[in-house]
Amino acid sequence: MSDASNTTLLLGQTIQFTGHPFQMPVDQAxxxxxxxxxxxxxxxxxxxxxxxxxxxxxxxxxxxxxxKGVIMAGFVDAHVHYPQTAIIASWGKRLIDWLNSYxxxxxxxxxxxxxxTEIAERYLDLTKAHGTTTxxxxxxxxxxxxxxxxxxxxxxxxxxxxxxxxxxxxxxxxLQDTPQTAYDDSKRLIENWHGVDRISYAITPRFSPTSSPxxxxxxxxxxxxxxxxxxxxHLSEQTDEIEWVQSLYPEARDYLDTYEMFGLLGARGIYGxxxxxTPRERAKLKDFGAGLVHCPTSNTFIGSGLFDMxxxxxxxxxxxLATDTGGGSSFSMLRTMAAAYEIGQLRHTPMHAxxxxxxxxVGSAQTLHMEDRIGNLAPGMEADLIVLDLSSTDAIxxxxxxxxxxxxxxxxxxMMGDDRAVRAVWINGKAV
Ligand code: GUN
Ligand code: ZN
Numbered sequence: 001m002s003d004a005s006n007t008t009l010l011l012g013q014t015i016q017f018t019g020h021p022f023q024m025p026v027d028q029a030x031x032x033x034x035x036x037x038x039x040x041x042x043x044x045x046x047x048x049x050x051x052x053x054x055x056x057x058x059x060x061x062x063x064x065x066x067x068k069g070v071i072m073a074g075f076v077d078a079h080v081h082y083p084q085t086a087i088i089a090s091w092g093k094r095l096i097d098w099l100n101s102y103x104x105x106x107x108x109x110x111x112x113x114x115x116x117t118e119i120a121e122r123y124l125d126l127t128k129a130h131g132t133t134t135x136x137x138x139x140x141x142x143x144x145x146x147x148x149x150x151x152x153x154x155x156x157x158x159x160x161x162x163x164x165x166x167x168x169x170x171x172x173x174x175l176q177d178t179p180q181t182a183y184d185d186s187k188r189l190i191e192n193w194h195g196v197d198r199i200s201y202a203i204t205p206r207f208s209p210t211s212s213p214x215x216x217x218x219x220x221x222x223x224x225x226x227x228x229x230x231x232x233x234h235l236s237e238q239t240d241e242i243e244w245v246q247s248l249y250p251e252a253r254d255y256l257d258t259y260e261m262f263g264l265l266g267a268r269g270i271y272g273x274x275x276x277x278t279p280r281e282r283a284k285l286k287d288f289g290a291g292l293v294h295c296p297t298s299n300t301f302i303g304s305g306l307f308d309m310x311x312x313x314x315x316x317x318x319x320x321l322a323t324d325t326g327g328g329s330s331f332s333m334l335r336t337m338a339a340a341y342e343i344g345q346l347r348h349t350p351m352h353a354x355x356x357x358x359x360x361x362v363g364s365a366q367t368l369h370m371e372d373r374i375g376n377l378a379p380g381m382e383a384d385l386i387v388l389d390l391s392s393t394d395a396i397x398x399x400x401x402x403x404x405x406x407x408x409x410x411x412x413x414x415m416m417g418d419d420r421a422v423r424a425v426w427i428n429g430k431a432v
Pocket of ligand 1: 234324327328
């Protein structure tokens with residue numbers, strides 16, 4: 001029998017993924033326990049099973065009974081810009097105008113560590129309230145923006161990934177680094193932070209238009225020196241952006257080639273948006289096992305296009321889900337799943353609720369190569385959990401009351417839910 005002092009038993013409905021719901025029938029990919037339990041020990045999931053059995057095996061463990069609440073892995077948001085928190089939902093421009101009008105002026109403020117810390121803490125509080133327990137964030141060009149973010153995450157015991165955004169052209173002077181300072185600052189941040197507590201570093205060229213070939217070259221060299229790091233960037237978000245990339249890199253075969261030429265294509269690469277891909281790009285991304293991140297609220301908000309989830313999944317691509325705060329219009333992964341569903345509908349390829357939940361947890365974790373640690377309920381995994389209330393508003397409650405199975409019960413929360421649906425959040429084994 002376990003020592004009760006360092007364990008906690010959570011009871012409720014549990015949802016656990018045991019397979020890939022895009023590659024097998026959904027009911028074979030998920031275990032739903034209507035009366036389940038999760039035993040936490042020292043920040044790790046020690047057991048998942050049925051409530052009565054776990055209760056009998058661990059009678060002395062403190063126990064929290066969430067009743068009909070759904071206990072599942074916390075959401076993993078695979079592409080965000082925490083520095084854009086304060087300018088989320090800025091009205092009506094195409095990508096490049098939006099960057100110049102709202103994003104770059106705001107990002108200039110992050111040279112101040114005090115401001116960066118204020119926004120990092122605000123961002124992590126907001127996302128926690130929405131049930132997101134891991135994020136992959138861009139910083140700004142300023143290394144202190146990354147220090148501030150990692151310090152705030154570290155104080156919360158939170159697993160995060162981030163990097164200093166590198167850009168040495170096509171941005172305001174105050175937001176530009178150089179190939180050498182991008183390399184030096186990124187390297188120093190890797191040495192200071194990568195692998196400290198639950199923090200990982202991602203080498204972060206913003207996107208090809210804001211990096212010179214020299215800068216992409218130095219960042220490719222840095223990634224080669226630090227293959228343990230992830231690399232994050234943007235890829236093929238808008239058609240006019242793609243034309244711009246082609247004019248800036250006339251020798252490139254396509255957008256992806258601007259990364260590939262400089263050693264910035266790899267399995268540990270995470271490519272945000274990836275909407276307008278050519279057959280060559282799709283084949284290369286698949287060959288390398290790269291991570292593609294669907295940012296549906298951003299893609300509709302900025303008018304970028306309809307991500308081909310069904311086609312990319314059928315090819316066996318690695319795909320995750322993200323808010324893309326603040327190009328995305330929400331901090332909520334529930335709202336993000338709803339937008340992913342709607343885009344699937346517009347493409348005549350509807351997604352099942354279990355597929356949406358998988359994308360927001362296991363799928364995103366897979367793009368980070370962290371699926372053995374986060375994004376699911378399984379013994380040995382880190383105890384980052386949420387509890388969803390499937391009746392969080394009157395509108396949702398009256399619909400879920402008619403549900404005949406868990407998927408029908410949970411779908412109204414996916415489509416209509418927000419932070420009110422997140423009844424509890426556990427990070428690193430602690431209720432927060
Ligand atoms: N492409 C380059 N930078 C950005 C950004 O900050 N947001 C979005 N949505 N796309 C980008
Ligand atoms: Zn982005």
